[in-house]
Amino acid sequence: MKNKNNFYIVSITLIATLGGLLFGYDTAVISGAEQALQTYLTDSLGLSSLVHGLTVSSALIGCIIGGLISGFLSNNLGRKNALIVAAVLFLVSALGSAYPEVFFFNVGDPTIGLLNMFIFYRIIGGIGVGLASAISPTYIGETAPAQIRGKLVTWYQFAVIFGMLVVYFVNWGIANGQTSEWINDVGWRYMFASETIPALLFLVLLFFVPETPRYLVSKNKGDEALNVLEKVNSSKEKAKGILKDIHESLNTNxxxxxxxxxxxxxxxxxxxxxxxxxxxxxxxxxxxxxxxxxxxxxxxxxxxxxxxxxxxxxxxxxxxxxxxxxxxxxxxxxxxxxxxxxxxxxxxxxxxxxxxxxxxxxxxxxxxxxxxxxxxxxxxxxxxxxxxxxxxxxxxxxxxxxxxxxxxxxxxxxxxxxxxxxxxxxxxxxxxxxxxxxxxxxxxxxxxxxxxxxxxxxxxxxxxxxxxxxxx
Structure with missing residues (x-):
């Protein structure tokens, strides 16, 4: 029974940590495309290095926004559904950053408009990062048993680093053996588009994880919460004791x-x-x-x-x-x-x-x-x-x-x-x-x-x- 419990909590933790992997992937993917962006902005458009810096770091604006709205979404939609929103944002950002002209609205200078759309999609990805960075650790912390909670939440940070490592190899694989002209013209698109694979995986797998027991109790779904607690703990009595504590915590006057x-x-x-x-x-x-x-x-x-x-x-x-x-x-x-x-x-x-x-x-x-x-x-x-x-x-x-x-x-x-x-x-x-x-x-x-x-x-x-x- 204990092995079954461990397999269950490890499985849902690994799915939640994909939010961390996408955090690392999205923030590091720009490293492979930075040179192409600099060439486009400074050589083709004649813009300053300041604009280049702001474009590269634009996702951080989204990260701050995502962090700020994470509490509202996780409290009103639930931890699981808020992560689904983050996964959708990662997916939209990956496709939009790779092909900003697909959803481009021709207002004013089309060249500057494309740049603005690229920045828009990077900010969308940043909002996804901000949401995931707040909600993935919360999801794991609210679901994991106390004795291994620290280890399981720490996996989230490992996933962030692993995501960075993966995208470095992906970028290298895309650029390896190619001319700088090809990278500046096409290769950078493949780098951003590659994020659709982990984003889609994250989105699909999230439909197979439960909501956290703490959130379920806050919405008066005690039976569902007990079911989750029984699956992640080694005994029903322990699960009932935890459920009682959660009720007392949330119902205190x-x-x-x-x-x-x-x-x-x-x-x-x-x-x-x-x-x-x-x-x-x-x-x-x-x-x-x-x-x-x-x-x-x-x-x-x-x-x-x-x-x-x-x-x-x-x-x-x-x-x-x-x-x-x-x-x-x-x-x-x-x-x-x-x-x-x-x-x-x-x-x-x-x-x-x-x-x-x-x-x-x-x-x-x-x-x-x-x-x-x-x-x-x-x-x-x-x-x-x-x-x-x-x-x-x-x-x-x-x-x-x-x-x-x-x-x-x-x-x-x-x-x-x-x-x-x-x-x-x-x-x-x-x-x-x-x-x-x-x-x-x-x-x-x-x-x-x-x-x-x-x-x-x-x-x-x-x-x-x-x-x-x-x-x-």
Whole structure:
């Protein structure tokens, strides 16, 4: 019976993590087409590099929008149906980005109009990413048994990295042996269109997964919720006990279900988790890795090899997080990761100040990346799926994820200008953020290992009762 339960929860978790795979795929697919876009925008249209940068990063606008509306959709449509919406958006974005002229409305200059339609479809894909980044971890967290919840949510981060890895190989396969003219004319379309395969798979498979038991109870569908709980837990008695706790959590009169009904601290912790995950500078390391290595003296081919090394490090250390998150706990992994990131970034900063370029720089960046991938990369998603009480999870998650994408946009867009001012100070800033992230975890983040989502609500109860007294 236990093996059957495990197979069921693993199966629906893998389907939910396809949202993470598409997150990684959609955000990384642009890397293969960036050169073609630059040629089209600057050479053919005579537009500035600023327009090129905005076009490449346009999906981030959609990510912020998707994060903001995720709470509304997941609360009103359900977690499952909201993921179906995300899958449809991924599908539309893939086809629209590849062939923007198919749905082009000829208003004004047709050339600029096509560019605007391309940006529109990239934003549509970004909305899908924003939705998936909020709802996929929530879906897994609300369905998984407490003892393996951390491991299963961590699979989501692995899927994000795997999606990036897959699209790098897909882009390489499309471009391999082809002329730059063919890539600029046709190849980039195939790169974007390739996303239709995982998007369609995600869409079809979602019709075979259940709604989460927490959402079902919130809609007075207790029998359906019990059926799901029995399938994912090893005993009927345990499932009934969890169902009782969920009912008590949602039916309590102490909280209204409004965003701050459990106090402000839980929202602040969620938002700061998201902000610190970005302010430590990981997306700078991922987005600008080849440029970083080239600026430090590596040739273009050598920088690409070093980027591949970092990709392997990402996968290996995310697997380490999967294996340890439910054994060591969330807080120890986050604090170890913060210290490792700080050492890595301060090491890079020191070498930049001394104008020393060599293997030491690569080793410090690998230490930094490895530390992030075993900690803040996956564990942030685990905690965000756990810490918010049932009544406010949808809207609180939406705010936290929107904050994460806004922080991502801010850090990524400020990196080039910061580097022009001082490379050493830039990496030193990320090192300082790593230190502050460790202090934040030590002081404010609760340990959630092995507890049900309903048990975790007890952490915030004193704040709730305090707020109730003040209100009276």
């Amino acid at each position: 102490k909280t209204s279900g409004k965003l701050f009904s459990y106090g402000k601290l839980v929202i602040v912790v969620g938002v700061l988790l998201s902000i610190f995950q970005q302010f430590v500078g990981i997306n700078v390391a991922l987005y600008y890795a080849p440029r970083i290595f080239e600026s430090m003296g590596a040739g273009q081919s050598a920088s690409m090899v070093q980027t591949v090394v970092m990709g392997i490090v990402n996968v290996v250390f995310t697997i380490i997080a999967i294996q340890t998150v439910d054994k060591w706990g969330r807080k120890p992994l986050l604090m170890i990761g913060s210290i490792g990131m700080a050492v890595g970034m301060f090491g890079v900063a020191m070498l930049a100040f001394l104008d020393i370029i060599g293997i030491g720089t690569l080793l410090f960046i690998i230490l930094y990346t490895a530390s992030f991938m075993m900690s803040w990369g996956p564990i942030c998603w685990v905690l965000l799926s756990e810490i918010f009480p049932n009544k406010i999870r949808g809207q609180a998650m939406a705010i936290a994820v929107a904050a994460q994408w806004a922080a991502n946009f801010f850090i990524s867009s400020t990196y080039p200008s910061m580097m022009e001012f001082s490379g050493g100070l830039t990496y030193g800033f990320y090192g300082l953020m790593s230190i502050l992230s460790a202090i934040f975890v030590w002081k404010l983040v609760p340990e959630t290992k092995g507890k049900t989502l309903e048990q975790l609500e007890e952490i915030w109860k004193p704040k709730t009762e305090e707020v109730t007294k003040i209100a009276k």
